[in-house]
Amino acid sequence: MTIENINKNNNTRNDYGKVVVLMGGWSAEREVSLNGGSAVVDALQKQDIDCVALDIKKSEVFSQISNCEYDIAFNMLHGRGGEDGIIQALLELKSKPYTGSDVSASAITMDKVKTKQLLEGVGLPTPSFAVITEESDLEYIASSLGLPLVVKPALEGSSFGMSIVEEVSEFYDAYVLASDFCSSVMAEAFIEGIEYTATILGDDVLPIIRLETPRKFYDYVAKYEATDTHYFCPAGLDNNEEEQLKNLALSAFKACGAIGWGRVDLFIDQDNKPWIIEINTVPGMTDHSLVPMSAAQAGINFETLVLMILDEALKKEKYAEVVNENQSN
Structure with missing residues (x-):
């Protein structure tokens, strides 16, 4: 197997085997995770992919992962326990592919202080x-x-x-x-300006979204409950501005070691200077979420998006196999 063959992404239904969708967890984002996880399960079932939902509980997480029979894990756990390297470490012990970033990148990006220290260290703009x-x-x-x-x-x-x-x-x-x-x-x-978000899928950045809310900031209500939050995709940037923002988002994502898929939140201030705010390695997949919205603008429906995220997980595993094979030769 070669790197070129890995990048072709010609996966079929059988390549996914049995998919376990991890959801719930014990962070403050539990309900968001359950909603997004359910949407992913529905998308897989519509495509006749063998899948099972697993509602992760803190007191049972080790036995839940250890006893679960699956071929690939779709991680929809948000926040602590699901996005900070803990679940990733348990999944590594199973030696099965899983979606999203590895232990170290998850731990870094979940910690906003560590993320900002890293961004500052590599010279990327953050408040x-x-x-x-x-x-x-x-x-x-x-x-x-x-x-x-x-x-x-x-x-x-x-x-x-x-x-x-x-x-x-x-x-x-x-x-x-x-x-x-x-x-x-x-x-x-505080950055006075316009808020944007960039979806990362593999090595690609999907169309940028511009966000507007009448609230003080894009808080939980604005994200998941409000009907007066407005999303603009296309974002109203010219081609050069959009490409620059995409390149900045991808640079930040890769600087933290993140892979597979994710989202980078940014601002452009009143002097037209961009700022990186946060990096999310397990973004939301609810009906209010930004990743499916950006994908739709790129012509990718929700069901296809779910498969593309799984494809990235399989690609990650195949890359590791090639590296190990080359090292042993």
């Missing part, structure tokens, strides 16, 4: 930030980063525990809210 503790001088941090600023848990997704601080007097309450979700809390410079 200034500070780690906050109970002993932090909040007035000094506010002065350094400027107001308004963003306060959020370092290890949560879907904007849980996130606040916009406009006055120093609001800072401590925002810290307390974020610390209810995670002991690691960060403050980040």
Whole structure:
């Protein structure tokens, strides 16, 4: 087998074997995961792919993975336990392919502080930030980063525990809210501008989406419940601007070691400068989610998208086989 043959992606229904869709979990994003996981199961069943849903529980996760018979795992677990390297480590022990990034990339991208440190280290633009503790001088941090600023848990997704601080007097309450979700809390410079998101699928970046919400920011309600959140795809960028933003998103994704599929959230500020905000290695797949929306603009329906994500997992396994074969020769 050669690298060229791997890239052809001529997988058939039989190549997938039995697919287990991991969903639920124990993070604050459990309901989002269940919704997205159910959508993936429905898509597989519509294509007569043998699949089973597995609702992951923290107290049973080791035995659930150990005792499950499958050929490939589709990971739809969000947040801690599912997107931070823990489930990936258990799946590695099974020596079976799974969707998304490996242990190290998952652990890095789940931790917003570590992600920003890495991005800064390789010279990619991300807003200034500070780690906050109970002993932090909040007035000094506010002065350094400027107001308004963003306060959020370092290890949560879907904007849980996130606040916009406009006055120093609001800072401590925002810290307390974020610390209810995670002991690691960060403050980040607020970027005044337009929010975009880029879907990564393999080595490709799908059409950019522009987001608009009348709320203070793109929070949980705006993402999953509101009817007045607006999405624009095409995003209204000219071809050069879109390509530059795509290249930046892919550079950030690869810098963190992420592979397979994911989403990179960005802003373009009032001076037309782009900023990387977050990297998601297990994006949502609900009816409100951005990845299926971007795929649809590229002419990829939901059922095909699910298979393409599985194809990336199989490709990852085949790459590993080629590397091991070359090393043994």
